[in-house]
Amino acid sequence: xxxxxxxxxxxxxxxxxxxxxxxxxxxxxxxxxxxxxxxxxxxxxxxxxxxxxxxxxxxxxxxxxxxxxxxxxxxxxxxxxxxxxxxxxxxxxxxxxxxxxxxxxxxxxxxxxxxxxxxxxxxxxxxxxxxxxxxxxxxxxxxxxxxxxxxxxxxxxxxxxxxxxxxxxxxxxxxxxxxxxxxxxxxxxxxxxxxxxxxxxxxxxxxxxxxxxxxxxxxxxxxxxxxxxxxxxxxxxxxxxxxxxxxxxxxxxxxxxxxxxxxxxxxxxxxxxxxxxxxxxxxxxxxxxxxxxxxxxxxxxxxxxxxxxxxxxxxxxxxxxxxxxxxxxxxxxxxxxxxxxxxxxxxxxxxxxxxxxxxxxxxxxxxxxxxxxxxxxxxxxxxxxxxxxxxxxxxxxxxxxxxxxxxxxxxxxxxxxxxxxxxxxxxxxxxxxxxxxxxxxxxxxxxxxxxxxxxxxxxxxxxxxxxxxxxxxxxxxxxxxxxxxxxxxxxxxxxxxxxxxxxxxxxxxx
Amino acid sequence: xxxxxxxxxxxxxxxxxxxxxxxxxxxxxxxxxxxxxxxxxxxxxxxxxxxxxxxxxxxxxxxxxxxxxxxxxxxxxxxxxxxxxxxxxxxxxxxxxxxxxxxxxxxxxxxxxxxxxxxxxxxxxxxxxxxxxxxxxxxxxxxxxxxxxxxxxxxxxxxxxxxxxxxxxxxxxxxxxxxxxxxxxxxxxxxxxxxxxxxxxxxxxxxxxxxxxxxxxxxxxxxxxxxxxxxxxxxxxxxxxxxxxxxxxxxxxxxxxxxxxxxxxxxxxxxxxxxxxxxxxxxxxxxxxxxxxxxxxxxxxxxxxxxxxxxxxxxxxxxxxxxxxxxxxxxxxxxxxxxxxxxxxxxxxxxxxxxxxxxxxxx
Numbered sequence: 001x002x003x004x005x006x007x008x009x010x011x012x013x014x015x016x017x018x019x020x021x022x023x024x025x026x027x028x029x030x031x032x033x034x035x036x037x038x039x040x041x042x043x044x045x046x047x048x049x050x051x052x053x054x055x056x057x058x059x060x061x062x063x064x065x066x067x068x069x070x071x072x073x074x075x076x077x078x079x080x081x082x083x084x085x086x087x088x089x090x091x092x093x094x095x096x097x098x099x100x101x102x103x104x105x106x107x108x109x110x111x112x113x114x115x116x117x118x119x120x121x122x123x124x125x126x127x128x129x130x131x132x133x134x135x136x137x138x139x140x141x142x143x144x145x146x147x148x149x150x151x152x153x154x155x156x157x158x159x160x161x162x163x164x165x166x167x168x169x170x171x172x173x174x175x176x177x178x179x180x181x182x183x184x185x186x187x188x189x190x191x192x193x194x195x196x197x198x199x200x201x202x203x204x205x206x207x208x209x210x211x212x213x214x215x216x217x218x219x220x221x222x223x224x225x226x227x228x229x230x231x232x233x234x235x236x237x238x239x240x241x242x243x244x245x246x247x248x249x250x251x252x253x254x255x256x257x258x259x260x261x262x263x264x265x266x267x268x269x270x271x272x273x274x275x276x277x278x279x280x281x282x283x284x285x286x287x288x289x290x291x292x293x294x295x296x297x298x299x300x301x302x303x304x305x306x307x308x309x310x311x312x313x314x315x316x317x318x319x320x321x322x323x324x325x326x327x328x329x330x331x332x333x334x335x336x337x338x339x340x341x342x343x344x345x346x347x348x349x350x351x352x353x354x355x356x357x358x359x360x361x362x363x364x365x366x367x368x369x370x371x372x373x374x375x376x377x378x379x380x381x382x383x384x385x386x387x388x389x390x391x392x393x394x395x396x397x398x399x400x401x402x403x404x405x406x407x408x409x410x411x412x413x414x415x416x417x418x419x420x421x422x423x424x425x426x427x428x429x430x431x432x433x434x435x436x437x438x439x440x441x442x443x444x445x446x447x448x449x450x451x452x453x454x455x456x457x458x459x460x461x462x463x464x465x466x467x468x469x470x471x472x473x474x475x476x477x478x479x480x481x482x483x484x485x486x487x488x489x490x491x492x493x494x495x496x497x498x499x500x501x502x503x504x505x506x507x508x509x510x
Numbered sequence: 511x512x513x514x515x516x517x518x519x520x521x522x523x524x525x526x527x528x529x530x531x532x533x534x535x536x537x538x539x540x541x542x543x544x545x546x547x548x549x550x551x552x553x554x555x556x557x558x559x560x561x562x563x564x565x566x567x568x569x570x571x572x573x574x575x576x577x578x579x580x581x582x583x584x585x586x587x588x589x590x591x592x593x594x595x596x597x598x599x600x601x602x603x604x605x606x607x608x609x610x611x612x613x614x615x616x617x618x619x620x621x622x623x624x625x626x627x628x629x630x631x632x633x634x635x636x637x638x639x640x641x642x643x644x645x646x647x648x649x650x651x652x653x654x655x656x657x658x659x660x661x662x663x664x665x666x667x668x669x670x671x672x673x674x675x676x677x678x679x680x681x682x683x684x685x686x687x688x689x690x691x692x693x694x695x696x697x698x699x700x701x702x703x704x705x706x707x708x709x710x711x712x713x714x715x716x717x718x719x720x721x722x723x724x725x726x727x728x729x730x731x732x733x734x735x736x737x738x739x740x741x742x743x744x745x746x747x748x749x750x751x752x753x754x755x756x757x758x759x760x761x762x763x764x765x766x767x768x769x770x771x772x773x774x775x776x777x778x779x780x781x782x783x784x785x786x787x788x789x790x791x792x793x794x795x796x797x798x799x800x801x802x803x804x805x806x807x808x809x810x811x812x813x814x815x816x817x818x819x820x821x822x823x824x825x826x827x828x829x830x831x832x833x834x835x836x837x838x839x840x841x842x843x844x845x846x847x848x849x850x851x852x853x854x855x856x857x858x859x860x861x862x863x864x865x866x867x868x869x870x871x872x873x
Contacts, residue, residue: 352744357741380731
């Protein structure tokens with residue numbers, strides 16, 4: 001800040017992004033986008049993944065420098081060279097993932113986040129000041145508890161409190177509720193809303209949940225593929241009109257209706273235990289049966305052992321004890337077993353977990369079947385033209401956008417990588433399907449297509465195990481719902497009779 | 511203002527192709543500085559290194575002779591490296607192959623054994639190298655031991671075993687106590703291609719190995735599996751690939767090729783078993799494999815290039831009194847630059863200015 005300049009106005013800050021364009025090489029991430037957040041308002045920034053929401057707030061916070069356009073803070077143009085400049089102006093950001101130090105207490109985390117931490121901290125005085133600060137805040141957090149001991153909801157509150165403690169007057173929240181149960185999300189957003197209404201704070205929240213926009217935001221700005229798709233007062237809009245602005249004219253795949261009958265038990269887990277990379281128990285004594293023609297959903301806040309469970313089923317992690325049976329046979333995730341039982345897997349982060357990034361789309365689509373006819377002959381030779389023919393057919397069938405079958409799969413967008421995996425995993429007959437967050441980070445068109453495919457596989461009689469952090473997705477697709485908490489299954493319900501608050505309570509471990 | 515490495519959106523195929531050339535260029539510049547510091551004229555030194563051997567018929571043959579073991583070993587190493595198995599011990603597998611094949615040559619010496627001896631020696635060399643290569647592979651698969659350490663340490667074991675044999679049981683009784691076996695019989699010797707020349711049948715075998723490596727990687731199931739296991743271990747486990755089996759296979763092939771190169775070297779240009787049969791072929795082949803982009807054709811070219819540095823180094827020693835160790839320095843610098851330049855495939859340099867206003871002009 002220049003000395004002698006008049007200070008920024010008191011109270012809540014407004015931020016304007018004027019005609020912001022951001023290029024990464026040839027890629028136009030933001031194209032002449034405008035965002036006007038009035039002081040003292042709760043503003044939602046809505047858009048699909050890849051629409052440019054994160055890029056825009058990173059321009060505001062000084063992580064990126066816009067190729068063109070200006071950022072106005074409190075009505076004045078500011079050159080924000082780095083996040084430190086943004087902090088000095090009173091802008092703060094709460095990230096999707098936690099930035100607190102787990103081994104330290106809440107109080108230590110708050111004090112050490114300050115720019116002016118003295119060499120010797122007078123903890124007694126700091127504690128007193130913190131108590132006084134907390135008394136003014138609507139959130140209550142246990143100051144002396146270790147961060148590793150408190151729940152996800154409390155951690156998210158700490159993250160927000162940290163920003164307020166650092167005297168930030170403009171808060172950017174990046175999908176703040178993605179790690180919270182529905183109950184926790186409503187509580188946190190409700191309190192933030194109260195603070196905005198009572199003055200002193202402006203909030204810009206990135207989200208893709210219409211429910212949160214309708215319930216808490218005053219105004220909304222919608223981005224689509226790097227362009228401004230619309231904005232206005234939430235009161236004047238409906239979820240439908242916002243969805244149309246987000247998606248544009250694209251047509252979505254229609255999900256087939258739920259039909260068919262329950263078959264025999266296909267996938268049985270009994271007393272399965274697994275440990276995580278750090279050696280802690282991640283999956284504890286888990287038993288479950290999935291029958292043909294049903295989708296069993298596993299709900300839970302991220303980090304409760306779902307990932308390790310899926311890795312065991314995918315052959316990426318060895319179980320410590322317990323067993324997995326597929327159609328009565330012991331299963332150890334070998335190639336031969338996967339093939340014999342027609343197992344398909346849609347893992348999370350498909351590029352990392354299920355693809356060879358440097359190899360072509362055709363090679364990746366043939367990944368499961370390359371050593372069988374028609375892809376291989378005489379147990380030794382590959383038939384390259386069969387690779388290509390099959391890939392071309394599936395690229396058309398699954399609407400995979402790629403320059404050619406020979407393009408490396410890492411060059412494709414996330415949605416198209418997942419489509420390619422979908423083509424590979426669901427292109428043939430499926431008897432057991434295991435899907436883990438299959439739609440994470442994808443656009444509406446891809447999500448609709450994947451949901452339709454999963455439902456279609458179920459209707460054809462496949463046993464489907466769907467692990468997801470998205471409760472809406474689970475409620476939409478599942479026949480049965482199981483809640484996983486601290487590595488154990490703690491609750492089970494029929495999806496049609498499931499009570500959202502009940503499930504939320506179990507997700508939080510109550 | 512600062513210089514930062516920025517990740518490219520996509521890997522640059524153009525850089526992937528020219529990166530070895532950039533590396534060679536940078537190496538030549540560095541070497542020129544080194545020659546100048548040694549008090550030699552850089553231009554004439556580089557001339558002796560890289561031009562003179564190419565204009566002399568004898569040197570050309572010698573380049574092919576030196577390239578033969580380099581290429582054979584590097585093809586095997588490239589399979590290991592593609593499978594993410596770090597075989598650093600090709601030198602040891604080379605020596606054990608030489609020992610295993612020489613056993614037959616020593617045992618049949620002076621008998622009237624027929625022309626089956628040489629093929630049998632080559633086979634023994636390959637089997638010996640493969641078994642020796644399997645030791646670190648089994649330790650890795652079974653106990654999780656780092657193959658980098660075990661394969662490297664086994665080089666010294668092989669070296670000492672060879673030393674013991676030629677100083678002890680296999681020493682030529684008429685050899686004036688020199689640590690060497692007797693000259694191999696003609697049936698135990700790799701024939702030369704041109705009468706009176708140095709170029710031998712091993713060169714042809716190396717070309718066959720290059721072709722076989724190319725076919726294995728591009729056209730076969732095993733080649734596909736090796737590439738998948740190396741490029742994406744998580745995805746390979748997801749697909750139910752048996753990565754342990756592939757690591758064993760890669761080490762076995764790699765060891766077999768190094769071992770066969772070893773016995774060809776002994777039964778060819780050297781003619782008998784003695785210490786110092788390798789001027790570090792097994793280590794230089796690591797450079798050949800990476801300089802050749804782990805691609806069989808690239809390895810052939812890179813092998814010829816590094817053979818040139820060996821020949822050029824010898825000539826520079828004779829003509830300009832440049833120490834032979836400079837060749838090793840040269841090869842080391844080359845590997846350094848090859849690996850360094852490879853980061854440009856995935857990253858690019860970018861100037862970052864402190865103020866955003868300035869950076870706009872730079873976009």
